[in-house]
Structure formats: C-alpha cells, structure tokens
Amino acid sequence: MEGNEERWRRHALLVDNVEHRYGDRQALRGLRLEVSAGELFAILGPNGSGKSTLFRLISTLVPVQAGEIAVFGHRLPGAQHLVRQLLGVVFQSPSLDPKLTVRENLRCGGVLYGLRGAPLQARIQEVAEQLGVADRMNDMVETLSGGLKRRVELAKGILHRPRLLLMDEPSTGLDPAARIDMWRALKELQKSQRMTIVLTTHLLEEADRADRLAIMHEGRTVAVGAPGELRRELGDQVLTIRPPLPEVERWLADRGIEARCVDDEIRVTGHDVANLVPALAEQFGRQIQALSVGQPSLEDVFIARTGHRYWADRAETPAA
C-alpha cells in the first residue's frame, strides 16, 4: 500500500485505467499515463482518438467516470478542489472576453484563482512582460491578433503559478511564426518556473518538440516515450513503395522482411532497408510508381503501432 501511495505522489500527472463514455460511444478505454514533474509532455492523437476527452477529465471540466487521475498525488474524483488550484488550464477555444481589455481579462483570471489587490497587479505586470504583451495591456482583446490572444491566454493560465499547465491544442489557429513563438514561451516557462506542461496536439511536428509524448488511438495510448526513442525503435530508415502490389508484399514476405500495407503504399521500417531498393527496382521496376527512403517519423510510429495512417480520417478542424 505504501509503495502505491508513493507512486501516486511521485508523478505530476498519473492517469490510471480511465474509461469514459458518451452515451454508447466509448471515448477512453482503460487509459494509463505517467508524467513526471518538470516534463513537457505531449498527448498526440488524430481526431477522435480521445485526447480532448482526456483533457476535459484532467481539467475537471467533466467528472471522471471510471479509473483515477492524480495531479501531484491529489486524486480525481475527490480532491477536485486541490487539483483545480494546482492546474493552469488553457483551452483550445479562446476563453478571453473579447469585450474586455487584456488587463481586465488577466485580472478576472487572477481573481478566480484567489489572487487579489497589489500582489495581483504586480503578478499581472510580471507575466505580461514575460510573455511580451505588456504594451497591449489596455487594448480590447477583440483587436489582438491570433498569436497575441494565445499569449494572453497563456499569461492568464500561469498567473497563479500553477504546478501543472494543461493546454488543449495550443497552436490551433496560429501561423508558423506564432507557433514557434509559443513554443519558445513554453520552453522558457518549463525552464525558469520548473513548470510541468501537458498539452494535447494533433500535429506530429508539434509532438516532436516535447520531452516525451503519448500517442493515442481509439481511447488508448499506443506508444509512450521520447520522440527520438520512439522513432529509433523502428530502425533508422523507412522504405515506401507505391502502389501496394501484392507481388511485392509476397516478395518481401519470402525474404522474411516485415512490411506493412497502409492504404495506398507498402512501408518497410528497419536498418539498411535502402539496400532493398536495387533488387526491388530490378524485379518490379515496371509496376512500381514510386520508391522512397527516409527516416522514420512519428507518423511511422503511429502506423507501426496501429496499422492505420495518421491522417486517414483527416478533417480540417481538430476533434471537439
């Protein structure tokens, strides 16, 4: 029992065997996750993988149905109040009041977390300078650009110095420059405040920047680890062959080479798979349209673990 308690306390975030249903649809199926203090952790998954549900559960917006979630040892359901004080939450949909100024919005955010008076004023100024919005304090939020709004959201989320900053799809609606900007701010927070940051994302390249990530698929984690580590597990090369010819598959299988047929292509991951290219070209040169060799990406990790393409059900907007 002692050891178990210790395990709960050691992690910034612990998700244990969490299930969640919306009516008939099961969004989370026995999900497990461990995030250490001080980590920048990404929850990566395509639309409908359950990551937004997980976000809602951790943020306490939606009550936990089955299983347990603990933030620095305080468990949900139960210690909801303590968890709320430890969390800073930045939603995907903007949560700023467009009719209020930046300062007024930050003040609202601070009061909700128990900050008041002079300390709140000082903290607002400090955070605004840290995130580079100090010169826009008296501007109405509706007049700000998307990138600036996101920075104000972030400022609001960290006003009360949360131990765990939780963000849902933080780069949605941001142009590439604003994305880089936001990531710089997050890394800085992680370093200077030793803040634990957990974010959800559907962007592979974004998850690549995290210390560690969990890949979600159909309500479960299919892979957890550092991005480089996960990629290395697949070997150092990926060979892609198009179209997915059955005879090519057979040829590979005959040689004991593990290949995966995904949608419109065959993918082979491993070490030195480039060496197969001359033989393949000689054998099937006329039928093969494209042969390419590259380094494994997180998408390859996803494919290897799920047998599906990451963008198979791609939609313009991320899952609600």
Added chain:
Amino acid sequence: MKDEVNALSMQSTNEDEVSSVPPSVVAVVWMLAHREWVRFFRQRNRVIGALGQPILFWLLFGTGMHTAFRGAGQDFMTYYLPGTITLILLFTAIFTTISIIEDRKEGFLQNVLVAPAPRSTIAWGKVLGGGMIAWVQGLIFLGLVMAMGQVPVSGGLAGALVLMAVAAASITAMGVLFAWPMDSTQGFHAIMNLVLMPLWLLSGAFFPVPALVAGSPVGQIVMHWIMRLNPMTYLVAGLRRMLGTVVENPEIWVPGLSTSWIVSVGFLLAALAGAWWVVQRPARGDIR
C-alpha cells in the same frame, strides 16, 4: 492535505512564490458582477435596447391609449408607469442573462468552471451584476419621468426603490434559470416570447387585473386567477402602491402592499434558489 500542497510548491518554486490559495467567493462574485457592468456599458446597443424601447412604448402607448383607456379618471401614462419600470427591468435582465449563452460560446465560462471558485459564484455574479444594471436603468427612467413632471409620483419612493431592486434581482435570477440549459440564443428568445413577455403582460402592467364580482364571465375568472397567481403581479402592484399611482375601483383587483412585499420577497428567494440549483448542473454546451 493543504500543507502538503504548500510543501510541494515550495520544493518546485522559489520561497516567495506560494501556490494559489482558494479564492474568496465575495471577490469572485464581485469580479463577475463588475465584468457585467463593463460589458454592458461597452455595448451601446444594449443600453439603448433595454432603456429606449420601454420608454418608447411608454410614450407611444401612453399617448395613443389616452382616449381608449378609462382607469377611473387616471390616464394611461400614469397607469402604465409601474409596468414600464418592470419592462425595463425585464429587458435588461434578459439581455444580461442571454450573455450566459455568449459566455459559454466565447469560452469565458469554461475558465470559471475549472477554477477553484464554486460554481454558484456564476449565478450570484450574474444576479448582482445584471440586477444592478437593471435597477440603475429603472432609476434613470423613473428620474426622467419625475423630472418631466408628467406623472404624479407621491408615496413611498424609498420603498419603491427597494422593491425595484428586489424585482431586478428576482427577474435576473429567473433569467439565469432559463438561460443556463440553453445552447443557443434563439432558444432563449423563444422562452422570452413564450414565458417572460406573457408573464409581464399578465401582471397588471398593461391592463388591470379584473376583480371577481357576482356574475363574472368564465373568461374573466380564469384571467383573474392567472394574473393573481403570477408573482410579477405583486411586483407591479407593490410599485403602483408605493408610487401612489393606484386607483381603487370595484372592477379592478390590486393586492395589498404587505401581500405584495411578502410575495415579491418570496419570489426573489425562490428565483435565487432556482438559479443556484441550475448552475450546479452540467449544461450541454459545457462540453464542446
């Protein structure tokens, strides 16, 4: 538990950086109410809509109905005055509570829902903020009327102001009750047309409650009881009595002043309880 939290936060942050403390309910309610004020006065059309339309109605109906209305020697502008005040309170309360739906759409509400502040602060913030806005609008109108000297306002003005505050708070709380489960403003407009406006029309604001006399037709009996059971009737009657614009007439039923107070305060408590209850419930729109 709490010591543990502090201990943990000390470990990870500097000595002076204490993790957050539970927010004070009063501070959060005040912040939310203050936000209502700021938002209201930044949206000019809301000010105009809530104050302008009832004044326009009052002037148009007051002069237009002049010849048609025979309220025992009272002209319609005088009769309609408490009703106009109630309509201003109603309109303003509707505009304020509609913002719950906007707050949810714009995402502001989500932040409050995941903050350590209790959910009831949302209801109290709306009632305080929206109620104050409504009350002040009512005051402005009453001040204008008195300045014009159009209507003889005698009687207990102070009492009328307190009753206006009670009315403003209870109508706003009722608005919270209706607006919370809605996920679109269209739905709220339907409620407004189906429930809130009839409630006002049948409160003696626009025409008097018919008295029950021997040989009253069935329609009149039904109308009498509908209006008599409408809590808003007592708000209007209380205002009418305290502003000194009541005319005793055997054909008209007006509740006494003490009854008006008791029902109005009872209605306020019920509406507040309803608002408190409804915000504890998850709304469909919370999960987007």
